Structure formats: C-alpha cells, structure tokens
Amino acid sequence: MSQPILEVCDLCRSFGGLKAVHNLNFAVEPQTIHxxxxxxxxxxxxxxxxxxxxxxxxxxxxVYQGRDVxxxxxxxxxxxxxxxxxxxxxxxQEFSVIDNVRIGCxxxxxxxxxxxxxxxxxxxxxxxxxxxxxxxxxxxxxxxANEPAASLPHGHQRALGMAVxxxxxxxxxxxxxxxxxxxxxxTARMMELVRDVRRRGITVMLVEHxxxxxxxxxxxxxxxxxxxxxxxxxxxxxxxxxKVIEAYLGRAIDAA
Amino acid sequence: MxxxxxxxxxxxxxxxxxxxxxxxxxVLSYSQREIAxxxxxxxxxxxxxxxxxxxxxxxxxxxxxxxxxxYASALFAKRLGVPVPVSMFxxxxxxxxxxxxxxFPLFRMKGFxxxxxxxxxxxxxxxVWKYFSTxxxxxxxxxxxxGFPDIGPISMFEPENYYYLCLAVxxxxxxxxxxxxxxxxxxxxxxxxxxxxxAESVGVGTFRYRMLAFVLxxxxxxxxxxxxxxxxxxxxxxxxxxxxxxxxLIWAIVGGTNTFFGPIIGVVALTIINEIxxxxxxFDSARPMIYxxxxxxxxLFLPKGLEGVVQKAGRIFKARKAPEPTVRREQNA
Amino acid sequence: xxxxxLQTTLNAVYAASYMSLIAVGLVLIFGVMGVINFAHGELYxxxxxxxxxxxxxxxxxxxxxxxxxxxxxxxxxxxxxxxxFRPLRDNPLGGLIASIGFLLMLQTAAVLGxxxxxxxxxxxxxxxxxxxxxxxxxxxxxVIAAAILLLTGLYLxxxxxxxxxxxxxxxQDREAAALQGISLNQITRIAMFIGASxxxxxxxxxxxxxxxxxxxxxxxxxxxxxxxxxxxIGHLEGAVVAAVLYAFxxxxxxTFYDGVVADIVGLVLMLLVLVIKPTxxxxxxxxx
Numbered sequence: 001m002s003q004p005i006l007e008v009c010d011l012c013r014s015f016g017g018l019k020a021v022h023n024l025n026f027a028v029e030p031q032t033i034h035x036x037x038x039x040x041x042x043x044x045x046x047x048x049x050x051x052x053x054x055x056x057x058x059x060x061x062x063v064y065q066g067r068d069v070x071x072x073x074x075x076x077x078x079x080x081x082x083x084x085x086x087x088x089x090x091x092x093q094e095f096s097v098i099d100n101v102r103i104g105c106x107x108x109x110x111x112x113x114x115x116x117x118x119x120x121x122x123x124x125x126x127x128x129x130x131x132x133x134x135x136x137x138x139x140x141x142x143x144x145a146n147e148p149a150a151s152l153p154h155g156h157q158r159a160l161g162m163a164v165x166x167x168x169x170x171x172x173x174x175x176x177x178x179x180x181x182x183x184x185x186x187t188a189r190m191m192e193l194v195r196d197v198r199r200r201g202i203t204v205m206l207v208e209h210x211x212x213x214x215x216x217x218x219x220x221x222x223x224x225x226x227x228x229x230x231x232x233x234x235x236x237x238x239x240x241x242x243k244v245i246e247a248y249l250g251r252a253i254d255a256a
Numbered sequence: 257m258x259x260x261x262x263x264x265x266x267x268x269x270x271x272x273x274x275x276x277x278x279x280x281x282x283v284l285s286y287s288q289r290e291i292a293x294x295x296x297x298x299x300x301x302x303x304x305x306x307x308x309x310x311x312x313x314x315x316x317x318x319x320x321x322x323x324x325x326x327y328a329s330a331l332f333a334k335r336l337g338v339p340v341p342v343s344m345f346x347x348x349x350x351x352x353x354x355x356x357x358x359x360f361p362l363f364r365m366k367g368f369x370x371x372x373x374x375x376x377x378x379x380x381x382x383x384v385w386k387y388f389s390t391x392x393x394x395x396x397x398x399x400x401x402x403g404f405p406d407i408g409p410i411s412m413f414e415p416e417n418y419y420y421l422c423l424a425v426x427x428x429x430x431x432x433x434x435x436x437x438x439x440x441x442x443x444x445x446x447x448x449x450x451x452x453x454x455a456e457s458v459g460v461g462t463f464r465y466r467m468l469a470f471v472l473x474x475x476x477x478x479x480x481x482x483x484x485x486x487x488x489x490x491x492x493x494x495x496x497x498x499x500x501x502x503x504x505l506i507w508a509i510v511g512g513t514n515t516f517f518g519p520i521i522g523v524v525a526l527t528i529i530n531e532i533x534x535x536x537x538x539f540d541s542a543r544p545m546i547y548x549x550x551x552x553x554x555x556l557f558l559p560k561g562l563e564g565v566v567q568k569a570g571r572i573f574k575a576r577k578a579p580e581p582t583v584r585r586e587q588n589a
Numbered sequence: 590x591x592x593x594x595l596q597t598t599l600n601a602v603y604a605a606s607y608m609s610l611i612a613v614g615l616v617l618i619f620g621v622m623g624v625i626n627f628a629h630g631e632l633y634x635x636x637x638x639x640x641x642x643x644x645x646x647x648x649x650x651x652x653x654x655x656x657x658x659x660x661x662x663x664x665x666x667x668x669x670x671x672x673x674f675r676p677l678r679d680n681p682l683g684g685l686i687a688s689i690g691f692l693l694m695l696q697t698a699a700v701l702g703x704x705x706x707x708x709x710x711x712x713x714x715x716x717x718x719x720x721x722x723x724x725x726x727x728x729x730x731x732v733i734a735a736a737i738l739l740l741t742g743l744y745l746x747x748x749x750x751x752x753x754x755x756x757x758x759x760x761q762d763r764e765a766a767a768l769q770g771i772s773l774n775q776i777t778r779i780a781m782f783i784g785a786s787x788x789x790x791x792x793x794x795x796x797x798x799x800x801x802x803x804x805x806x807x808x809x810x811x812x813x814x815x816x817x818x819x820x821x822i823g824h825l826e827g828a829v830v831a832a833v834l835y836a837f838x839x840x841x842x843x844t845f846y847d848g849v850v851a852d853i854v855g856l857v858l859m860l861l862v863l864v865i866k867p868t869x870x871x872x873x874x875x876x877x
Contacts, residue, residue: 078459092450103447107459109440117435168458361864372814373863376856387849502689509686541700548693555687556676
C-alpha cells in the first residue's frame with residue numbers, strides 16, 4: 001500500500017467541556033473515494049473543519065502527504081492541494097458562474113501587483129479563463145457561464161460549488177454533504193460527477209447522510225460515533241457490522 | 257458589433273469629458289478655480305475610499321489617513337528639505353505604511369467592530385498630533401508648508417496651474433485604482449466581501465487581501481492629503497476630524513458605492529450643489545442640515561445612490577432592448 | 590494630597606453618573622434594534638438646549654425644564670425610530686449612516702436656533718457639600734442622585750414589567766420575540782424613547798455645568814463608544830461598570846497628568862478590548 005494522502009492521528013477537538021472529536025484515527029489512500037459517516041452529532045463536521053483548517057485541533061495531528069499540517073490556515077492548505085467544499089449552496093452568489101470558477105483559479109493565476117495593473121497578467125488570466133471554461137464544460141454548465149450564480153437551480157449551484165473547488169487544483173477534495181437536499185435524479189448525476197472527479201486523479205473524501213449514495217460510491221467508509229472511530233471498512237463490511245447497526249438504532253439504512 | 261459601437265461611444269464620451277476638464281479653469285472665476293482644485297483632490301479621496309469598501313469593511317478613519325499623508329509630506333518637505341514632489345510620494349507611502357501597521361489590530365475585527373475600531377485608531381492619531389508640538393505643531397498644526405516648486409515659468413501657486421497638476425496626478429491615480437478593481441485583485445476583494453470562507457477555501461489569504469485593500473486605499477488617500485497640504489499651506493488636527501469623514505461618507509453614499517464612478521459622481525454633484533446653489537442662495541449655516549437630509553434621503557430612497565439613477569436613466573434611454581439580469585457585476589473579462 | 594484624591598474621586602463619580610445615563614441609553618437602543626445610534630451625542634446636546642431655552646430664556650423652573658428635556662428628546666427618539674430605524678430595520682449599516690444624517694440636522698438646528706457660541710446658564714441650585722476639604726456642589730449631587738434613581742428605575746422596569754421582559758426577550762432574539770406575539774414596533778418605539786430620553790435628561794441635568802455648544806455631542810459620542818465597547822455591546826450592566834471604570838481612569842489621568850493623554854488612554858483601552866475581547870470585558874455573546 002502506498003503512503004496515505006491524508007492521515008488523522010489521535011485527533012481531539014473540544015469546545016468548552018464538550019469533546020466533539022476524541023482520539024480519532026483514520027487514513028485516506030490516494031485515488032480513493034473515502035466516506036465519513038455517523039449519526040447526527042458524531043463529530044463528522046467538526047472533523048472536516050479541523051482537517052480543512054477552520055479550527056485548530058485540541059490535540060493530535062493531521063498529516064497530509066507525509067507532512068504535519070495541524071492548525072495550518074485554510075488558505076495555506078488550499079495552496080498545497082487540500083480543498084474543501086461547503087454544505088448547501090455556498091457560492092459567490094453575486095458573481096457570474098464563470099467568475100465563481102475564476103476565483104477558484106486563485107492558486108494557478110498568481111501574478112505580481114505591477115503586472116495586474118499594467119495588464120501583463122494576461123497570460124495567466126487567459127489560462128485561468130480557459131481552465132474555468134473547461135471545468136464548466138466538465139460539469140455541464142457551459143451554457144450558463146454568464147448567468148449570475150444566484151439565478152441557478154439548486155443542482156447546478158451544487159455542481160458549481162464543486163467546479164470552484166476543482167479550479168483550485170486539489171489533490172484531495174473534501175466534500176461536505178454533497179447530496180443533501182437533492183432528488184434521486186440529481187443525486188445520481190452528482191455521484192457520476194464525483195466518480196469523474198476521481199478519474200481526474202483526485203482523491204475524494206466526503207461527509208454524507210445519504211446512505212445509498214455513500215454505499216454506492218465509496219471504496220472505504222469510516223463510521224464515527226461519539227467523536228471517535230467506530231468501524232472502518234468497505235461498504236459491504238460496514239453495512240453488515242452490528243456495531244454500525246446499533247449506532248444507527250432506529251434509523252433505517254435504506255441501502256441495507 | 258453593438259459592443260464595438262458602445263465602446264466607440266464610450267471613448268468619445270471620455271474625450272469630450274476630458275476636454276471639458278481641461279477647459280474648465282478658463283471658464284471659472286478665481287475662487288471657483290480654488291474650489292475646483294479641492295474637488296479634484298476630494299475625487300481621489302472618495303475613489304480611494306471606495307477601494308477600501310470593496311472588501312466589505314467600512315472605515316471611519318479614512319480622512320485621518322489622508323491627514324497622515326498630509327502631515328508626513330509637509331514634515332518631509334519642511335523639516336528635512338525633501339523636494340515637494342518626492343515628499344508627496346513619501347507622504348502617501350507613509351499613509352500606506354500606517355495602514356499596514358493598523359491592519360494587525362483592526363482586521364481582527366469585522367463589520368461594526370471594524371467601523372468603531374477604525375474610528376478609535378483615527379482619533380488616537382489625531383490626539384497624537386494634538387499632543388506633540390514637535391514635530392506636529394499641536395492643535396495649531398503645521399503652517400508655512402512649502403508649495404509645489406514652479407515648473408519653469410509656470411507658477412504652481414496659481415490655482416489654475418495647480419488644478420492641472422492635480423488633474424494629472426489624480427487621473428493617473430484613478431486609472432490605477434480602476435485597473436486594480438477590474439483586475440483579479442478587485443474580483444478577489446469582492447469575493448472576500450461576499451463569502452470570505454469560500455474564498456479562503458480556494459487559497460485566498462483573506463487577511464493579506466484586506467490589508468492590501470487598506471494599504472492601497474490609504475496610499476491614495478495619503479496622496480490626496482499631500483496634494484492638499486502643499487496647496488493650502490497649513491494643516492491642523494481639526495481639518496481631519498470626523499466631520500470631514502462624514503462628508504466622505506455622504507459623497508460615497510449619495511453617489512452610490514456599487515460601481516467605480518458612483519462616489520465620484522457623488523462628490524462632484526454635491527460640490528456643485530454646495531458651491532453653486534447653496535452658496536448663491538446664502539444658506540451657508542444651514543448647509544450641514546441639507547447634507548444630513550440628503551444623506552438620510554439617499555439611504556432611505558436611493559439604495560444605489562445617484563449612480564443608480566444614472567444607470568436607470570441610461571437604461572430607459574437605450575430603450576428596452578434586452579432585459580438585464582437583476583444581479584450582474586460589471587465585468588470586462 | 591488626600592484632598593485632591595477625594596476631590597478627584599467625587600469628580601469621577603459625577604462623571605460616571607452622566608456617562609452611565611448616556612451609555613445605557615445607547616446600549617438599550619443597540620440591544621433592541623441592533624443599530625448604533627451615532628446621533629446619541631446630539632440627543633444629549635438637544636437635552637441641554639431644552640434647558641437653555643426653557644430655563645435660561647423663558648425662566649421656567651429648572652426641574653420643569655429638565656422634565657421637558659427628557660420628554661422632548663424621548664420624542665426625538667421616537668421620530669428617529671419611526672422615520673429611520675424602522676424602514677432600515679434589515680440594514681444596520683444604513684441605520685447607522687442615517688443617524689449620522691440626523692446628527693447633522695440636529696447640530697445645524699442648534700446652530701440656527703442658538704448660535705455657535707457657548708450658552709452660559711446661571712446655576713439653578715446654589716450651595717455645596719464639603720467633605721474633608723473636598724467639594725461637591727448640589728448641582729453635581731443632583732446629577733448623581735438622578736442617575737442612580739433613573740438607572741434603578743430602568744432596572745426594575747426591565748425586570749419586573751411585562752414590557753421590560755419583552756424588551757429583554759427582543760434583545761436576545763428578535764425573531765423569537767416576534768414569534769411570542771410581542772409587537773416589535775411597540776417594543777422598539779418604547780426602547781428608543783427610553784434610550785433617547787436618558788441621553789436627553791443627562792444633557793438637561795448637566796447643562797448648567799458644561800456650558801452647552803452645538804458641537805458638544807462629538808466628545809460625548811466618543812466617550813459613549815468607549816464605554817459600550819469596554820462594557821460589551823448590548824450589555825446594560827456592563828455599560829454602567831465600564832462607565833464607572835472609564836470615568837475614574839479619565840478623571841484621574843486628567844487631574845494628575847493631562848486631558849489629551851486621558852483621551853488617548855481611553856481610546857487605547859477601547860482598542861485593546863476590541864482586539865483581545867471584542868465582546869467586552871463583561872459581555873459574553875456576540876451580535877453584529
């Protein structure tokens with residue numbers, strides 16, 4: 001097995017006296033789709049926020065590509081290829097679709113102040129615009145490139161959110177509940193998109209409630225409960241694990 | 257095709273406008289020329305203020321920062337004998353530097369807290385000027401500030417000539433400000449305003465960009481202060497107090513802050529109203545009340561400012577061809 | 590030396606009294622409406638000029654003039670609520686900007702009505718208390734007593750009455766309060782009346798001691814900002830404690846050092862609080 005792209009070691013994060021994440025361990029292998037699931041309040045979102053630099057860990061480590069990145073700022077993590085998305089339709093709603101993706105190209109379109117005001121940044125900007133158009137084509141959004149993001153239907157907004165993240169050249173992308181609020185058609189389409197993203201050589205990690213989607217999509221699933229890891233394994237192994245069934249007691253796992 | 261035509265008409269309009277600006281001093285009286293000089297300086301002040309607001313933070317210290325530029329430039333020229341054109345640049349840089357330092361405490365705050373924080377920081381600076389007679393001259397400020405050196409036979413003491421100087425400096429500055437806003441830097445400022453978390457998630461260092469906006473805005477505000485100081489020849493802490501800041505706010509808000517030209521329209525329109533209409537009517541002491549009423553009316557009824565009115569008029573004028581999307585940023589991709 | 594310290598303490602207590610009245614009014618308005626009233630210093634000024642008009646010019650009894658100041662400025666508050674803050678309810682920055690416009694209008698009205706020069710008011714109450722060589726005039730004592738009385742009254746009003754309860758609920762969570770069937774308009778109107786009239790009564794009571802000018806509001810609003818930030822925005826008790834703290838620091842630094850330095854110390858104190866604990870020394874929750 002190769003070196004994991006992302007590793008979480010004895011991670012803890014508490015808020016006041018509440019231990020939201022407690023001694024959590026897992027590793028994400030390159031080029032996989034890795035799911036993080038668990039009942040409400042299991043600490044999934046907190047874990048996501050710690051990995052992506054929104055909170056510093058109380059103790060423990062986040063290791064990315066063999067490098068300790070615990071407590072590193074979100075923007076620095078983005079520079080080295082660890083990109084997250086947000087729940088719901090967090091977008092630059094006031095911008096056009098293409099400008100949303102252009103902002104996503106921030107890392108690859110760096111240029112000096114002087115070249116910005118003299119227009120000598122045209123080469124990087126043309127490249128960024130091409131990349132943005134390529135991504136819009138990838139997500140089937142080309143036709144609405146100049147529409148304001150706020151006018152898009154829900155499913156398109158979610159796809160645009162992924163396009164913005166992909167524009168930042170991720171090596172690993174963390175998807176925060178990508179299927180929430182989607183109808184079955186949209187979910188199926190989104191699953192296909194996530195697989196396409198992996199085909200681009202990008203590792204995917206996702207937090208999700210929609211069991212059917214997670215089971216159908218992931219190579220490995222980590223199940224969290226009360227802030228730590230309960231079970232980890234393939235979808236089949238997880239589905240049949242009595243501990244998982246117990247943790248979700250009273251909830252139907254609709255894929256089961 | 258239609259775009260080409262609109263581009264040509266834009267350029268044409270620009271040229272007519274430029275010609276009007278160049279002829280302007282010839283049709284004005286002496287005292288009106290003085291007002292024209294101050295107006296050009298204020299255009300730079302309010303345009304730089306708009307750059308600051310792009311990231312979503314409203315400062316109440318912008319006029320004090322203008323004062324930092326004025327004080328620094330005056331002191332460089334008067335105490336150290338630096339040639340005035342150089343001292344103006346140094347003054348503007350000092351204002352930028354002050355903003356860089358202030359960024360560290362101030363950008364720990366957002367929104368309302370930033371507003372109050374910038375106000376407090378500005379008041380501290382003003383009190384420092386007041387308290388230290390050397391080198392700031394205390395409450396009386398600095399007098400006998402060296403003027404801009406004559407260029408050959410052209411006396412820079414003449415308002416007419418100083419007007420052209422200011423026009424050149426301010427046009428160049430506005431060009432730079434405009435380019436900044438139209439470039440990716442401007443787009444990133446907007447992005448931070450609307451969704452700073454999302455911007456961060458794709459690699460935007462939000463603190464650095466907020467600081468950049470503050471430093472750039474302060475540099476140009478400082479430059480406007482330097483232009484002011486070497487023209488009027490005397491500055492004091494009261495010149496840069498919160499009342500002056502209120503005027504900048506009024507210009508920006510009455511003009512509208514949604515586009516680059518809104519605040520400029522605001523300062524020009526209000527100066528014309530002020531100088532031509534109010535002065536000739538002899539309403540001098542009632543002027544702040546009219547300003548206050550204008551401010552309230554525009555907040556209540558003109559959320560996009562005068563510039564919104566101009567746009568609306570433009571749209572009606574153009575006849576209703578294609579309905580414009582309601583939310584659309586100006587963009588020249 | 591003891592005399593000076595005692596005298597300075599008395600001065601600080603006096604300053605703390607009227608500053609608390611002003612700051613508590615500002616905090617109440619912010620708490621219920623979520624908007625910062627930049628014209629608060631001018632409401633104070635309006636209270637002072639009510640006394641100038643009624644007591645100095647028209648020879649009404651002083652206390653009648655003070656009561657009129659309270660009522661008049663309270664009504665100004667209702668006017669602001671109705672014409673500015675209610676239409677701009679979803680736009681706190683707009684409300685703040687509009688209050689700056691209102692500030693200019695009030696200031697100009699005072700200039701037009703009374704001129705820019707200081708108004709001198711003959712002291713309505715003579716006499717003083719002497720205490721170990723330190724002096725407290727009855728006039729100042731009146732301000733201290735009125736502040737204690739009014740703030741206690743406000744405290745009881747907020748704790749014991751239904752409207753007071755509703756007001757506190759509104760400050761916690763406006764939407765939830767609205768769901769409880771509280772009439773938001775009525776609550777904000779009353780809050781604005783109380784908040785403004787506290788500033789007005791402070792201006793009216795201190796008018797004979799400070800020689801009003803149309804521009805007196807400026808230093809008052811700066812002081813009030815420092816106090817509400819240090820005390821925690823939206824925190825009434827915090828505002829009182831911060832007012833006392835600030836009054837003591839400012840008065841002592843002024844007496845033993847210099848007035849400008851005292852102003853700088855106050856502002857730096859506020860900046861420190863903003864940087865280290867923006868919720869204020871006594872505040873816990875954050876709004877805005």
